[in-house]
Amino acid sequence: MWFKQISFYPLNKNKLPDLETLAVKLAEAQFAPCSGLDWFSEGFSSPVSFSPESVFPADYTWRVTLKKEEKVLPAGVIRDILDERVAEIQNTEARNVGRKEKQELKEQITDDLLPRSFTRSSQTQAVFDIKHGYLFVNNASATKAENMLTKLREALGGLEAGLPHTKQSPGSLMTGWLLQGAAEGGFELDSDCELKGTGDVAPVVKVSKQDLTADEVVQHVKNGKTVTQLGLVWREQIAFVLTQDFTLKRIRYLDVLQEEAEGHGDDAASMAFASQILMTESLSTMLEELAGYLGGWQD
Template sequence: MFKNLIAYRIAPGWQPDLTALEDALAKTPFTTCGATQERSAGWVPPRGEAHGPLAESVAGQWMLRWHSEAKVLPASVLARKVQEKAERIEQETGRKPGKKESRELKDEARLDLLPLAFTKQGGAWVWIDREARTLVVDAASQSRADEISSALVEALPGLALALIDTQISPQAAMAQWLREHEAPAGFAIERECELKSAAEDKAVVRYARHPLDIDEVRAHIDAGKLPTRLALSWDDRVSFVLTEGLQLKKVALLDAVLDGQDEDGGFDADVAIATGELSRLLAELVQALGGEGRSAAMPARAGAAASAGQPGAAVPDAAHAADVADVADDDAPF
């Protein structure tokens, strides 16, 4: 299932068309890294079937699958290779390489090592809810979600996205809920949170598997520490951790949803169940935070799309680092 939710609002100007979406995604399919390529990303069939559609419609919900591959090249290995090359030059010429030559040696060493490097693969689910005009990305970081959403903006003329914003900031709302130990209707506070100080010391307090209706938590908030993460459950059906940036982490369907369901219900059943629950959760969470704070969507950041838009294209170092550090490759969507 979705482990993380980062939600965007789709501007009214875009007219959803499944055939046009399929054609757009087909222009940037995933291909494995070439011998000297550090990273590759693109679209794969959501059902995992070779040559299957890249956009699937299930009960009116559209599902896409973004896939990436990154070469793992440890800095220590690269540094050792550069040192070997520098020592060889010193032995042959009697001089040490200068700064410019050292940079060239690093590039040369990287090209030498990339064909030998191991690779990590990972994917992210993308869910388009046409009726609610939302696009949801299962990404652990905002940069990863922006890369994927920007690839879609680049590929689909007329598509404009903006992160869903709310009248009440998640941080202010979480502080109030913790201080009063009373979540909004339909939600319940669970046993995990993180509080950070805005002062110079940047003090952090974390609670895990710990009751939060205690004076100590209120004292931290009164002293100026603000919540950045808070575990919640919704309607005894979904558990998650809400962040200050309105991201949902550790999303899990609870027994009330799963009881009676076939453990291997198949792609269509899994998608229908999960999107049905999560669409209601997102709508009620936005309402609990005072409703949306802006109505006009703006184009998603296009920096990532510029590189992600071509199969096998080079991508920013930050995206490569994120792939190597945090790749989760799931076989099933939910």
């Protein structure tokens, strides 16, 4: 259950619900399949396959899952049926079909087809770290991460969580590290970055699988570009790409963490329990160290 991309929110640790309350509230907001003329349905479901519970706790970490089901009704299907209806009216009634009538026909066709349409489902997972005070959402999309936060707030009647703000911006720190040719503390430069220039049509340079200390890479910064994404490795445990929006992408958990998780057992429950704790502890510790280089968290 290793999250591969992350948006995160600092939490007010003193105002978090207890585990029992969280489980009850999410069960009350449980997912139910689409019905009738509903285009989609969204609610919380079990985060693990081996338990029906709405929360999977592992020590001080609690995992939850938001499930969404959407009906799929291809526009081409509606258009073909609409064309047939319009042609039938024109032939049998010898008159043209106006725009307003076409729109009414389209809505009727959609309502007729919707109960018989296909559905597709998706899931977004999140983990509460109640020791360090973070909510990790397994998605780097701001829209999907904010949706998870919104649904949690609706289910719980409120949740004190905010966007991660630091005194120095991630972009400024990343640009400085690339310019000096090295990161600091437990961080090392990896082999990927993205730089952006200025102006109405700002140039973007993407560097992949390359030595980031090379002159041709550093020269981009000297020419006025700023770093918007930077590949980093933390303490030989986690490799990831940090973005200027403070999301983590393309996360890889290196062998030392994977092997430690496997040492706790090979059944699904043991692996899920161990990996959840190891992942969350590592991410929280890493973010605390990173925030230190960014001047600390701001309210």
